[in-house]
Amino acid sequence: SQQGEEDPQALSIQEGENATMNCSYKTSINNLQWYRQNSGRGLVHLILIRSNEREKHSGRLRVTLDTSKKSSSLLITASRAADTASYFCATASNTDKLIFGTGTRLQVFP
């Protein structure tokens, strides 16, 4: 079954603007991860946030986690055309599998 659902499904912004993507999940987790997928390529890990963390930063990326609401958000600040990609959240529970959300397609226009 699908663990994560992402919102919005698609997002179009201008370069320099911020992009926010949200992820909701259903069961308790050990950690939540965000990945990027460029067209025709494999997924690349961006950031991992553990269940006892509330916020994490990596460069222009900021991830928040609210375990009470079972939700996470990914903020990309000062977006660039090169940020154009699909972004997926994925949750890790007590099993060895990572379950992916439905993805958000981000288009950044120069």
Place this chain on the structure above:
Amino acid sequence: DTAVSQTPKYLVTQMGNDKSIKCEQNLGHDTMYWYKQDSKKFLKIMFSYNNKELIINETVPNRFSPKSPDKAHLNLHINSLELGDSAVYFCASSQVNEKLFFGSGTQLSVL
């Protein structure tokens, strides 16, 4: 020095054929996975192996058989290919509950 490499990148074949996809990782990870991504970009886990042992086997037709000769390799063999098997198949590796490293994918087209 590709971390997770899978071959071939493209696979075009007729219905009913048998094909294999190979995957190798040089990261020293204990766990390897096969994921299937459909035309809507929905990514679903198929199998997971930990140190050559099958630990996750989702609801996948038994025409799909993974094989792990050692912990650095996880191959996927598919028998009697069907049209619905067309998708992109990704191999990945990780340490347990840590980030995944993905291969570049194998686009399978069944005609």
